[in-house]
Amino acid sequence: MKKILIVDDAVTVRMYHRQLMESMGFEVTEAENGIEALEKGIGEDFDLFLVDVNMPKKDGYRLVEEMRQVPELQAIPVMMISTEEDDLDKQKAYMAGANFYIVKPAKPDEL
Amino acid sequence: MALKKTTEPQRIADQEKRHETRDYDGLVKELTAESINERRWAARDLAAYPQAVPVLLQALRDEQELVVQKAMLDALEAIGGEPVVTGLIPLLRSEQAALRNGVIEALASMPEAVALHIIELLNDQDSDVRIFAIDILQLLAHPDTPKWLLSVLKDETHINVVAAAVDRLAEVGTPEMVEEILSLKQRFPDEPYLHFAVDTAVQRIRGD
Amino acid sequence: MNHAAANAVGNKSEITDSEFVRFRDFFYRKTGIRFDDNKRYFVDKRLLDRMEKTNHESFRSYFTELRFQASGEELQQLINAMTVNETYFFREEYQLECMVESVLDEIVRLKGKNKTIRIWSIPSSTGEEPYSIALYLLEKWPMIDEVDVEIISSDIDTKVLERCRQGIYNERSVHNLPKDLLNRYFKPTSGGKFYQINQDLRESIDFTKVNLADPVQTRPYRDFDLIFCRNLLIYFDDASRRQAADVFFDALNPGGYIFLGHSESMSRISSLYKVRKFPKAISYQKPFV
Numbered sequence: 001m002k003k004i005l006i007v008d009d010a011v012t013v014r015m016y017h018r019q020l021m022e023s024m025g026f027e028v029t030e031a032e033n034g035i036e037a038l039e040k041g042i043g044e045d046f047d048l049f050l051v052d053v054n055m056p057k058k059d060g061y062r063l064v065e066e067m068r069q070v071p072e073l074q075a076i077p078v079m080m081i082s083t084e085e086d087d088l089d090k091q092k093a094y095m096a097g098a099n100f101y102i103v104k105p106a107k108p109d110e111l
Numbered sequence: 112m113a114l115k116k117t118t119e120p121q122r123i124a125d126q127e128k129r130h131e132t133r134d135y136d137g138l139v140k141e142l143t144a145e146s147i148n149e150r151r152w153a154a155r156d157l158a159a160y161p162q163a164v165p166v167l168l169q170a171l172r173d174e175q176e177l178v179v180q181k182a183m184l185d186a187l188e189a190i191g192g193e194p195v196v197t198g199l200i201p202l203l204r205s206e207q208a209a210l211r212n213g214v215i216e217a218l219a220s221m222p223e224a225v226a227l228h229i230i231e232l233l234n235d236q237d238s239d240v241r242i243f244a245i246d247i248l249q250l251l252a253h254p255d256t257p258k259w260l261l262s263v264l265k266d267e268t269h270i271n272v273v274a275a276a277v278d279r280l281a282e283v284g285t286p287e288m289v290e291e292i293l294s295l296k297q298r299f300p301d302e303p304y305l306h307f308a309v310d311t312a313v314q315r316i317r318g319d
Numbered sequence: 320m321n322h323a324a325a326n327a328v329g330n331k332s333e334i335t336d337s338e339f340v341r342f343r344d345f346f347y348r349k350t351g352i353r354f355d356d357n358k359r360y361f362v363d364k365r366l367l368d369r370m371e372k373t374n375h376e377s378f379r380s381y382f383t384e385l386r387f388q389a390s391g392e393e394l395q396q397l398i399n400a401m402t403v404n405e406t407y408f409f410r411e412e413y414q415l416e417c418m419v420e421s422v423l424d425e426i427v428r429l430k431g432k433n434k435t436i437r438i439w440s441i442p443s444s445t446g447e448e449p450y451s452i453a454l455y456l457l458e459k460w461p462m463i464d465e466v467d468v469e470i471i472s473s474d475i476d477t478k479v480l481e482r483c484r485q486g487i488y489n490e491r492s493v494h495n496l497p498k499d500l501l502n503r504y505f506k507p508t509s510g511g512k513f514y515q516i517n518q519d520l521r522e523s524i525d526f527t528k529v530n531l532a533d534p535v536q537t538r539p540y541r542d543f544d545l546i547f548c549r550n551l552l553i554y555f556d557d558a559s560r561r562q563a564a565d566v567f568f569d570a571l572n573p574g575g576y577i578f579l580g581h582s583e584s585m586s587r588i589s590s591l592y593k594v595r596k597f598p599k600a601i602s603y604q605k606p607f608v
Contacts, residue, residue, distance in 0.1 A: 113463050113465070113467050114456065114467075114470065114520075114524075115435060115469050115523070116469065116523050116525055155565070182565075185561060188558075189558070252386070252387050252391070253387060253389075254387045281341075282345060282386070283386060314337055315341045317337065318335055318338050318341075319336075319337055
């Protein structure tokens with residue numbers, strides 16, 4: 001079963017994406033910020049990280065940057081979600097190492 | 112046995128010895144020192160000097176190292192009060208996510224001072240700033256939080272701002288707000304996440 | 320029972336499902352501890368107990384106090400109630416295993432075998448933790464014969480430090496020790512009801528008094544390679560926790576490691592450290608630059 005890690009500090013966002021992803025057959029794990037995402041994500045064979053940009057303690061960009069430095073996480077695709085719409089942030093996301101970038105809230109078909 | 116007990120008294124590193132003789136002016140100078148540690152320690156020690164607020168705010172703007180930024184924010188938070196809050200608020204507009212998040216956390220720890228500014232922030236022109244204000248409310252220990260969140264619902268048109276407020280209300284909303292929250296479904300008919308958040312909030316507020 | 324009716328009168332004899340999740344998600348955000356549904360009984364019992372102690376008739380009013388109290392005092396009380404804090408030898412053994420199987424080897428790779436490895440165990444409490452570290456090093460670390468290790472263990476309470484130096488323990492404390500270890504390193508005393516750890520070990524650990532909140536006291540603590548600070552920070556408020564994380568950061572050498580308690584995480588404390596996941600445990604590393 002494919003595994004996805006959802007990283008967002010808003011509980012309803014995590015719940016919503018959990019419902020969505022579980023209905024698509026994913027096994028879902030949640031994390032509240034970037035540090036917790038690394039704790040739960042390293043070495044656990046996730047197929048996708050769904051990452052919010054703005055989180056306390058460690059934001060999405062930093063998380064993705066650090067993920068790309070950890071051997072076990074380098075190859076995992078990352079989809080960043082954010083409330084911000086401008087191109088500067090999309091660029092930042094791709095530079096940090098994200099594979100996709102969508103604007104929150106995620107619509108089902110986008111995922 | 113290779114478990115060794117130290118016979119020398121705990122030694123104080125030379126750098127640390129220097130610290131103990133620094134005064135305010137010395138500390139301010141070290142805020143822009145070459146070494147990351149020196150800047151960090153200077154920021155930390157300036158927490159004891161309320162007059163350091165302007166110089167800390169200025170240094171914070173220029174500081175690139177995250178660990179030093181954090182130390183400066185911690186010092187400002189320790190000093191606390193109105194000048195810190197008014198000085199930090201503009202940094203919510205920073206391009207750096209890490210700095211913004213640090214500012215949000217720092218502001219969230221000063222409920223009384225932030226209360227004087229929160230309405231203004233919730234009505235900021237920039238929808239991102241409005242969302243950051245709602246992020247502050249997620250952490251803020253102020254009893255007016257539910258009321259402030261409700262006021263967002265009444266006037267807000269940006270979907271992400273509304274959604275953020277509803278997410279917070281799932282935790283702190285009260286029964287008399289249920290109707291207003293439910294009405295969002297009609298106001299924003301084509302937003303599945305928002306509807307989900309509304310349903311979740313209402314269920315938790317009703318408490319059954 | 321009709322839940323709606325029960326809630327209408329603020330029934331304080333049970334917590335509803337919605338109340339539970341509201342509480343659970345709040346507690347998770349603050350502490351990183353997430354209670355599964357199978358912990359309902361455990362959680363509900365303690366919530367109701369705190370509600371009674373704080374004179375709240377309903378969960379709603381209790382939660383309001385919990386959520387909006389600026390001092391965070393009730394949250395601290397609640398954390399106390401929700402966490403089990405006991406000490407015994409080889410508690411949270413997986414971290415000791417991680418130490419001898421992964422972390423120490425990395426440290427030796429960094430420092431070379433000629434440099435002494437320095438370990439700080441804080442709080443020492445009654446000594447089970449620092450002595451457990453020592454025992455594990457002696458028994459389970461192949462390189463202990465080649466590399467010197469220094470263990471310093473500290474506590475704020477001098478009475479407890481005295482008990483550490485005496486090293487006398489009851490059955491409960493030693494229950495998790497393999498029999499042969501018990502026989503090799505402890506001597507029965509007081510008619511066999513207690514065990515005293517042998518003198519070599521008692522003399523090998525430096526027990527010191529330290530108040531983590533006092534910068535003057537913590538400043539001399541430097542050049543550590545490994546810190547154990549388990550089940551202490553969870554009882555601190557946010558600001559004290561961050562400050563302690565700062566103290567440990569300065570206490571560690573670059574590349575040094577810290578272990579927190581089983582249900583503790585830097586994710587709720589500080590972003591200074593790098594997350595390192597080893598086969599047996601997660602540890603936090605001070606970055607090199």
